[in-house]
Structures are given as structure tokens and as C-alpha cells.
Amino acid sequence: MSTVSAVSTPSYQYETVYAAVCRHFEALDVASDLKPGMRVVLKPNLLYGKKPEAGVTTNPAILKAVIRWLTERGQTNIAVAESSGGLFNAEYMKGVYQASGYRVPGIQEYLNQDFTFGRRPTAEGFTTRAFNLITPILEADYIINLPKLKTHAMTTVSIGVKNLFGTIPGLQKPDMHRRYPETRDFVRMLCELCETVRPNVTLLDAVDSMEGNGPGGGTVKHTGLTLCARDVYALDVTAVRFMGLDPAGIPHLQAAREMGLLPGSIDLTGDEFIPCSPAFRLPDTRKSTGFDDSVPKLLRKPAEFVMDRLLRSYPDVDRSKCVGCGRCAESCPQKIIRVENKKASMPRRGCISCFCCQEMCPVHAISVKRGLRGL
Numbered sequence: 001m002s003t004v005s006a007v008s009t010p011s012y013q014y015e016t017v018y019a020a021v022c023r024h025f026e027a028l029d030v031a032s033d034l035k036p037g038m039r040v041v042l043k044p045n046l047l048y049g050k051k052p053e054a055g056v057t058t059n060p061a062i063l064k065a066v067i068r069w070l071t072e073r074g075q076t077n078i079a080v081a082e083s084s085g086g087l088f089n090a091e092y093m094k095g096v097y098q099a100s101g102y103r104v105p106g107i108q109e110y111l112n113q114d115f116t117f118g119r120r121p122t123a124e125g126f127t128t129r130a131f132n133l134i135t136p137i138l139e140a141d142y143i144i145n146l147p148k149l150k151t152h153a154m155t156t157v158s159i160g161v162k163n164l165f166g167t168i169p170g171l172q173k174p175d176m177h178r179r180y181p182e183t184r185d186f187v188r189m190l191c192e193l194c195e196t197v198r199p200n201v202t203l204l205d206a207v208d209s210m211e212g213n214g215p216g217g218g219t220v221k222h223t224g225l226t227l228c229a230r231d232v233y234a235l236d237v238t239a240v241r242f243m244g245l246d247p248a249g250i251p252h253l254q255a256a257r258e259m260g261l262l263p264g265s266i267d268l269t270g271d272e273f274i275p276c277s278p279a280f281r282l283p284d285t286r287k288s289t290g291f292d293d294s295v296p297k298l299l300r301k302p303a304e305f306v307m308d309r310l311l312r313s314y315p316d317v318d319r320s321k322c323v324g325c326g327r328c329a330e331s332c333p334q335k336i337i338r339v340e341n342k343k344a345s346m347p348r349r350g351c352i353s354c355f356c357c358q359e360m361c362p363v364h365a366i367s368v369k370r371g372l373r374g375l
């Protein structure tokens, strides 16, 4: 049985968040894990630099509260480490930290300054024999995973397991998309990555979440909750239920079940919560073909099945919004995006529908269009 702690957290007011962190860590007895001098690494979600109110990144109040909790218990060897979308170097990450509100007292002293990486073998070899991981993760004695609750164009949701994709160094992330272009393979890789990184505790920021075209271009949904667990899969299952969705329909949880990683049962402790109603709006990429009442009910499911195999979602750029920054081209694993005269264009041929381009576009100029596969 895996325990998930739920605490109603109505705002990012610092003392409110700190009280929630205290309750979570008390419920899971995190203090008993700590040893003097151990290297504790906090892994937030910083997809890219964005102000906290945008709902894209783990709110700095969460980081500040966790750091305070750790320092009050004598921990001094703490690092906040993340490899955002884009480059993994001091200059780029400084901008990300600044824009995300992390360069403030109580966090900035702990921001990672090591931008090297190394290799760690996988235990099972389900999808690969080893991963390249950022050095702070490789050197950590204890990892606290701090994801943000969001929808995701490719993987449907981004919670605890998906957050660990940010342990892969910088622009090696598009390489992983190229190696695992199909969602079912990509999410198996994510589960194996999770087994390789092995976070000790995961604390989810669902105070303000993101629905719709996440993880970067959706809309903020105030959900007023934090969840915490030692078992990241148990946390993801609970968070998906909270979103009003069915865990059986979430790709990485299907993969985790097949790989024998899901807990047998989950013990919920703390505050009761009601699943969101209406449920979180899904990204446009995940919407089914959705035949209406003009199609007989019996035929609707098979018709949707056929259409979903004939059609595929592709990115479509609104050239009037595009500012020509080139971030989409930089993150495209297939290197098919061209930016000319400060406008991006993306052909369908060669596209693997990973939506890294949409994820990284700072002005939300990229939407989703359905088209015939392979054309």
C-alpha cells in the first residue's frame, strides 16, 4: 500500500504553503530520512522562464517552504536543480530562474551552478541501458520532486513522472523524442527514467494548475490543493483522479501498469478532496474525433476508432502571432522547422507530433490541426 497525503492549500501565501509542507512531511515521516550533510536536491518544473502566475512553473512559494523546512532540521547541503526546455548552461538557466521568481532570498542561495552531466545505467533496461542525467541528480543523496499539475499535448498530463524528464540535460531532450517518437514508447521511457532517478518524495503543486493546451499554453485553473507521496506513481494516479480523469486512459499510467510499477492500493490521508467537476479540459491533441448525435450511437465508437487512425494532430503556426524567436526550431527533434524573415514554418512531412514546438513557444502562436497521417 502506498500513502498519498492531501492538504487543502488555498493560496500561495507563504505561511499557508509552509503549513501544508509541514503537514505532508509529518504524515510521511520525511524527517526520519534525513542525515547530517546529505545532498538534498529539489527538482521543480521550470519548463521555461515564466512568471509564477502563468501556471507553467512550480511556484517559488513551494520551493521556499521546502527549503525552510529542511534548513530548520539542520540540512545545509541543498540544491535546486532543473534542466528546462532549451539550453542547460549558466546563462540560460539564470534567465529561467529570474523570470520564474526563483532569484529571491530563501531560494537563490541554493540554485544549482553545475551544468555538467553524466551517465547512469538503468536497472531493468526496458527501453534503454543508460540515461544521461544532470550532475546534481547523479550526486544527490535525496531527491524531492516538485512537479506542477498540468495537462500535456503529448502525454495528456504532466505530473510527477513527467517532471523527471527535466533531469535529461538541455537539448538532449529532443533527442529522446526522436528515439521514442510514439507516445506509448515515450511514456515507457519516462517510467524507466523515473526508476533510474528514483525520487524519494514527490510534492505536487496543484494550488494553481493548468488545463487545456498545457504544459505551456493552457489556461490557469485554481485547484487549491497540494499532494505528497513517497510513491510517485501513487501520487500521479491520485492527481489524475483529482483532475476528474480516468487513470486507465493516461498513457504513462498504462505503461506503469504493464511494467508492474503501479501500487496495489492507495491510502489517502489528510484532507478530503472532491475530483474536479467539470474535469480538466484536455489539450486539443487529445480530443477525440467526437461524432455528434447525427451518427447512430452504435457506430460512433468504431467510427472514432477509424478516424483516429487515419488522422493525426499536427502543429500549425499563426504567423501573425509568431515573433521569430526560433525556440520551436531549437527544440524540434526532427529539425524540420524553418524560421525565415522572423516567421516560423513547419511542414507535416517528417513531423512526429511531439509538440515540443508548441510547448516552447513563448507567445502561444502554435495550435493543433488534424490532418491525414503522413501527408
Ligand code: SF4
Binding pocket: 315, 328, 331, 332, 333, 334, 335, 336, 337, 346, 350, 351, 352, 353, 354, 355, 356, 357, 358
Ligand atoms: S514540428 Fe513540432 S510537433 Fe513536429 S516534430 Fe517538430 S517539434 Fe515535434
Ligand code: SF4
Binding pocket: 317, 321, 322, 323, 324, 325, 326, 327, 328, 329, 339, 343, 344, 357, 360, 361, 362, 363, 364, 365, 366
Ligand atoms: S517559438 Fe513561437 S514565436 Fe518563436 S519562432 Fe516558433 S512559432 Fe514563432
